[in-house]
Amino acid sequence: MYSEKVMDHFTNPRNVGEIENADGVGQVGNPKCGDIMKMYLKIENNVIVDAKFKTFGCGAAVATSSMATELVKGKTVEEALKITNQAVAEALDGLPPIKMHCSNLAEEAIKAAIDDYRAKNGLLDENAEKNACGRRCDDIHHMHEEE
Amino acid sequence: MGDKMIYLDHAATTPVKPEVLEAMIPYYTQKFGNPSSIYAIGRESKKAIEEAREKVAAALGAQPKEIFFTGSGSESDNWAIKGIAYANRDKGNHIITTAIEHHAVLHTCQYLESEGFEVTYLPVDENGLVSAEQVKNAIKPNTILITIMFANNEIGVIQPISEIGKVAREKNIYFHTDAVQAIGNIHINVEDMNIDMLSLSAHKFYGPKGVGALYIRKGVKITSYLHGGAQERGRRASTENVAGIVGLGKAIEIATQRIDEYNSKLVALRDRTIEEVLKKVPFVRLNGDRYRRLPGNVNFSFEFIEGESLLLMLDMKGIAASSGSACTSGSLDPSHVLLAIGLPHEIAHGSLRLTFGEENTQEDVDYLIEVLPMIVERLREMSPLYEAYLAQNKK
Numbered sequence: 001m002y003s004e005k006v007m008d009h010f011t012n013p014r015n016v017g018e019i020e021n022a023d024g025v026g027q028v029g030n031p032k033c034g035d036i037m038k039m040y041l042k043i044e045n046n047v048i049v050d051a052k053f054k055t056f057g058c059g060a061a062v063a064t065s066s067m068a069t070e071l072v073k074g075k076t077v078e079e080a081l082k083i084t085n086q087a088v089a090e091a092l093d094g095l096p097p098i099k100m101h102c103s104n105l106a107e108e109a110i111k112a113a114i115d116d117y118r119a120k121n122g123l124l125d126e127n128a129e130k131n132a133c134g135r136r137c138d139d140i141h142h143m144h145e146e147e
Numbered sequence: 148m149g150d151k152m153i154y155l156d157h158a159a160t161t162p163v164k165p166e167v168l169e170a171m172i173p174y175y176t177q178k179f180g181n182p183s184s185i186y187a188i189g190r191e192s193k194k195a196i197e198e199a200r201e202k203v204a205a206a207l208g209a210q211p212k213e214i215f216f217t218g219s220g221s222e223s224d225n226w227a228i229k230g231i232a233y234a235n236r237d238k239g240n241h242i243i244t245t246a247i248e249h250h251a252v253l254h255t256c257q258y259l260e261s262e263g264f265e266v267t268y269l270p271v272d273e274n275g276l277v278s279a280e281q282v283k284n285a286i287k288p289n290t291i292l293i294t295i296m297f298a299n300n301e302i303g304v305i306q307p308i309s310e311i312g313k314v315a316r317e318k319n320i321y322f323h324t325d326a327v328q329a330i331g332n333i334h335i336n337v338e339d340m341n342i343d344m345l346s347l348s349a350h351k352f353y354g355p356k357g358v359g360a361l362y363i364r365k366g367v368k369i370t371s372y373l374h375g376g377a378q379e380r381g382r383r384a385s386t387e388n389v390a391g392i393v394g395l396g397k398a399i400e401i402a403t404q405r406i407d408e409y410n411s412k413l414v415a416l417r418d419r420t421i422e423e424v425l426k427k428v429p430f431v432r433l434n435g436d437r438y439r440r441l442p443g444n445v446n447f448s449f450e451f452i453e454g455e456s457l458l459l460m461l462d463m464k465g466i467a468a469s470s471g472s473a474c475t476s477g478s479l480d481p482s483h484v485l486l487a488i489g490l491p492h493e494i495a496h497g498s499l500r501l502t503f504g505e506e507n508t509q510e511d512v513d514y515l516i517e518v519l520p521m522i523v524e525r526l527r528e529m530s531p532l533y534e535a536y537l538a539q540n541k542k
């Protein structure tokens with residue numbers, strides 16, 4: 001069901017853990033849906049120098065968390081914001097269609113952590129959508145029906 | 148452990164016993180005749196089916212004429228429920244069932260609701276049990292059918308079928324039970340238990356997949372489901388799955404002869420697993436009644452972790468098990484059974500079902516209880532829910 005790359009990132013997840021005094025922390029998902037992702041970022045001069053995560057969720061959720069932390073490292077904040085769930089899934093050689101919703105969390109977690117960083121530093125764009133904790137199970141159900 | 152697989156998912160399916168396979172093979176090769184044909188090899192097939200029918204009848208305390216072979220447990224459930232509903236529409240349109248039935252029953256009832264029938268889904272208590280009293284209180288003048296599973300496939304809970312049968316008989320309402328998980332584990336007598344219809348499926352008791360049976364008490368008013376030829380006394384068209392039926396007959400004969408011996412073996416594996424895991428792992432609960440449960444069934448919920456991750460990690464260690472988490476069910480909701488016993492979603496997501504069978508040994512349990520606590524700990528270290536719990540407790 002899962003690609004080798006997904007299984008590799010599930011079995012040996014990169015960057016599991018917490019960052020003390022992280023510059024940005026974002027948590028998305030909710031326990032009702034069965035997937036929660038928390039991302040920690042260390043940001044210096046607008047560049048993400050370290051990323052760590054903790055995830056409650058299925059194999060796809062763990063693997064996308066792991067890959068997302070790998071992808072953001074070394075990127076500027078603006079570059080990191082452009083990472084889509086598609087890009088994370090592709091970097092993992094794809095996910096089963098039923099698991100695509102799990103990968104949404106990665107993109108959302110990056111955004112939530114960066115929002116937190118910007119808020120802490122007075123950089124938050126007033127018009128920016130609030131991403132953190134915005135996901136509900138009903139939203140996902142809709143997405144499934146549309147697929 | 149090398150490449151050894153420890154199979155702990157006997158509620159999903161079981162391997163075909165060598166004796167069963169041996170009995171089946173001739174009916175694919177030399178004895179391939181169509182049971183409806185009049186020449187010798189046709190008659191031979193017919194005879195084999197009737198012998199299997201006698202074995203099923205003997206296992207249930209029924210008459211051979213009351214046994215009808217089907218294509219699966221799901222088909223038996225569909226036939227029993229829709230067949231009673233359509234045949235008795237003039238008497239009423241109300242059906243009583245429970246919230247924890249297998250989907251073969253639940254989705255059939257939901258379909259009938261769309262056809263104008265009314266269904267009561269009885270809630271269960273925190274151990275997964277319904278009572279005969281609840282059933283009695285749910286009966287209305289328009290009730291035509293009570294369908295309640297004998298034993299649950301997820302949490303193994305065994306319902307008070309005899310008591311419910313008594314209520315149904317007193318009120319003169321048809322009583323069907325899905326006994327797919329019960330055969331070979333529980334002594335069943337349809338007469339003593341006042342059961343009017345009973346579903347079973349061969350692949351759950353070391354028989355082949357794709358063959359089941361429905362017991363229909365003589366005199367029960369039920370419509371046919373598959374129309375066509377005159378097989379199964381005109382009630383279920385289709386050229387018979389002769390080899391499958393022979394396999395079902397052989398498997399049920401073996402399974403019901405050795406119930407007590409099999410039970411004591413499985414109970415020992417089950418109880419040791421329950422005790423050791425509850426002792427070794429914190430934040431875990433056993434789902435389903437501790438005592439009124441199938442001899443081979445264990446179902447845990449581990450807090451702070453998700454079931455599919457747990458299954459993947461167990462699989463990497465060579466252990467095959469299953470879970471009621473959303474991510475394994477292919478839907479976004481966790482198991483309806485775990486929600487019905489009152490578990491919050493996040494705890495239902497962390498469930499693990501282990502079901503023991505014939506080939507399992509105490510060494511398998513040794514290995515399981517060595518590996519499982521480490522996996523749970525590893526997943527908790529990765530879990531933001533566990534982190535939040537620890538942070539809260541520090542304060």
Ligand SMILES: Cc1ncc(COP(=O)(O)O)c(C=O)c1O
Binds near residue numbers: 218251327328348
């Ligand atoms: C309680 C119960 N009912 C019905 C079924 C369906 O049986 P089958 O797989 O033969 O269709 C199963 C098997 O999954 C079951 O456990």
Ligand SMILES: [Zn+2]
Binds near residue numbers: 034058102474
């Ligand atoms: Zn998931």
